[in-house]
Amino acid sequence: MENNDEIKIDLRSMVFDILKNLVIIIMVSMLAALAAHLVIKSTHKPTYKSKLSYVVVSTDTSVINNKDTQNRIVKVFQEVLESSLLRSSIKESLGYQDGENFTAEISTEIVQNTNINGVDENGNIIIVTVSDSDPLEAYYAAKALMSNCGTASDYINKNAILTVLEKPAIPSADSNAVNYIKTDILVFAAAFVVLCAIAGFISVKRDSIRNAEEIKEKLGSKLLASIPDVSMKGRKKAKRNLLVTDKHTGFYYIENIKKIRSKIELLKPEDQGMCIAVSSVSSGEGRSTIAANLALSIAMHKNKVLLVDMDFKNPSLHKILGYDGTIPSFSKFLEGEGTLTETTRSVENIKVLFQENAVNNSSEVIDSKNMKTFFSYVKEQYDYIIIDTSPISASADMEVLAEIIDYAVLVVKQDTAPSADINEAIDMLERNKCELIGCVFNGDTKSAKESSYGYGYYGRYSGYGNYSNYSHRDHK
The missing domain is CATH 3.30.70.1130 (EIF_2_alpha)
Known part of the structure; x- marks a missing residue:
């Protein structure tokens, strides 16, 4: 991890931020013009x-x-x-x-x-x-x-x-008349410029990861791949998710998933399976889609792969993989309901443990004895175990999980989470002796033209509740 207090102006990111907020800027500028119009009209005295x-x-x-x-x-x-x-x-x-x-x-x-x-x-x-x-x-x-x-x-x-x-005549027009159209345009233009300047200033001051180079500069971490940012409109209309097994998925996207796969395969121990948690600091960074595609890509090399949905706050792998069958919850298995074979589902060329609903006492479930036993078993049965986790900022789940597993991949979406929060997450992994393989820079607008489609399903996290009210139970 590296600390870099120097503020760099990324003109491209700044323009992108302004365009991203353009509708709000226009609406506020229009409101400013309307307010000025009403004030001038109410205070104007004709002459x-x-x-x-x-x-x-x-x-x-x-x-x-x-x-x-x-x-x-x-x-x-x-x-x-x-x-x-x-x-x-x-x-x-x-x-x-x-x-x-x-x-x-x-x-x-x-x-x-x-x-x-x-x-x-x-x-x-x-x-x-x-x-x-x-x-x-x-x-x-x-x-x-x-x-x-x-x-x-x-x-x-x-x-x-x-x-x-x-001789005098009756005046027909106000000599002090206000040109309201001109005034409205001037106020709108002034408000628009000021708001764009404010948006640009906030963009410069906000210390997030704006490009792939900043993964090394601000985080001191290895860049595994840079995933492009592209629209999902076409896929939503066709009811397709972004998967490397789909022939419609862009070549550039698939190649970058392969890059991540290649770097992970170099680290695999020969005597047992490799457990890898795919996590992110914030929600909406594309973590679940990356986890699903990484599992599918690794399986293409004739590896036995188990994909586990441990996002106990907002599980979404069944949606990303388009699974329509019955969904037995992984958390129920840990509580003693059913066998591992009954709970596991086959999708494409991988095995998957889905999670149907959110779990209140997720940290306790992860820290249970059954969870540790589970990981010991699956390491013997599979070459790779890919785990989709909850966002680090949403719960303590990843911190608990980091004590159990050995490897992690951090998904960092462009201009989303603050650098300080990401660095804190990296420090947390180091404290728990969980090796960070590297970061995946997701939503890269610079390389977006190289890919045909965007990022699959992003879950939204809201209302996690008060953890002090959770029911804590012992797991055998």
Whole structure:
């Protein structure tokens, strides 16, 4: 086992993780866009603007020729139009009582020598804008302003004339309108990018086994084979499981099972059978399918092989092998029901001990005297005994079994179990003097194109219960 604290960015795995969560990312992004839409719509205050324009024309030639004087006159008019006195006059004209809130806003802008309504004006233009949340209020306020400032020029400068160029009109559109489609798209895009970045960050920080090379780098273990990840849709439709004896199974998959077989055969003792537990840290890593195919492949070399379903939490070998007959449980045999011959079934070219139902006191069953006697017997009768176990994280079964058997194979599915948990499982095997032959890297997306089909039946583990409530019985 090796510890490696250095974080490496595997771009391919990171993109794969993002794509794996793409549906969730899109849904959350859509929810973010919808929430933003509702918030903006509920808080948005429309603004309607009614505009009128004045031109300030000087009748005195000296003023006309003096730009500074002309500008000063225009600015005085601008101050009058924005004054509180004129605002009070407008309120009175509109019938507002003392204390009533007059919400209209008045603003002015000076524009020189501007073409308005097709007329080139020689003087300075003052554009007045009256804004309100109600279009009619804006319009009436603009009209009242025009009425109340008609004589303003007489009090400011008798040589300057304030003339209306453009009368106000009722505004038809919100000048502060929100483009909801554009906003929704922007919020969706921003949420999508942020969520993809978060998914990528989590992918980088999650310390799992992402490729076959990391079996050695992070676990310090031997790589037995790299099994490709491919779809099971075609097989489910045809009601076929992934078995090396099936002619439809991909060549690359079969060859990698043979690799595992070859490395195991080199370790077999000459004087007795070899007991090998096929295990994994988590559920859904393809452990049971690998165990079944390993047994079938070894038997092709004229070996006597016994496959034992010791996944006492969620037995599934009968489903993987497609066995439709009566299923006597291996655990019942250990409790004294029936003989080994009556309990054993023949499937393809191997013998199988199935398990029909889950067992509550599985650790006690494994640690029983009958179990030890069983292994001593079958080692004399078979060349290889392949054992499908419960996931190491699901129960203490594998830890108990490791004290009885001599060899184990660990199935590691790509980007599933944390490296720390796998290393802990390897340490557990070492403590119990159970030799780890190596790891099988399962679900390799990099080599998926080389195989036609995916991984058979994966059991789902849930609700194992509280082990303190199990019934513990002695086994003779």
